[in-house]
Amino acid sequence: MRTVFAACAIVALTMGRLSAQSATLNAELLKDWTDQKTLMMKIAEAMPEEKFSYKSTPPQRDYGQQILHVAGGNTMYLGFFGGKASPPAINRSATGKAEILKALSDSFDYGTALIKEQTEQSMMQTIQTNGYLGPSSRARVIYFLLGHTWDIYGQMAVYLRLNGVVPPASQRP
Secondary structure, X not given: OHHHHHHHHHHXXXXXXXXXXXXXXXXXXXXXXXXXXXXXXXXXXXXOHHHOOOOOOOOOOOXXXXXXXXXXXXXXXXXXXXXXXXXXXXXXXXXXXXXXXXXXXXXHHHHHHHHHHOOHHHHHOEEOXXXXXXXXXXXXXXXXXXXXXXXHHHHHHHHHHHXXXXXXXXXXX
């Protein structure tokens, strides 16, 4: 009898830990997502509006296009989630700083809403995306977008420095 009780107790404790770990995944993804929004909004705002058309070399995207690339990528990949939240309308031809910053903010808000819709089970379910990423869990899509945005952030930091602006994350009081 003691052995059965002990086994039941171990199973119950293990299941509680697994559930807590899964719930933590959603919380961690949400924290990373919202932290990245804050950082991206700061770096996007750092460039003066008259420099939003700046390119480091002719074949590169300009500064505003880099931001729109993140917003468009977020919206496209998050659209594969099939959530209740409606995707924002992104004008990929926008050139004004205010419209570009709004697109970026809206794309992150869309992601926040979709992450909050997820359960620990749905975050790990495989969804169909485009040919580039292929079948992936929702969590993998979020990780992909976080990595993609960090890549663009690094490029934007170079654009700022080439224009004499210190990126917000590098500024010291």
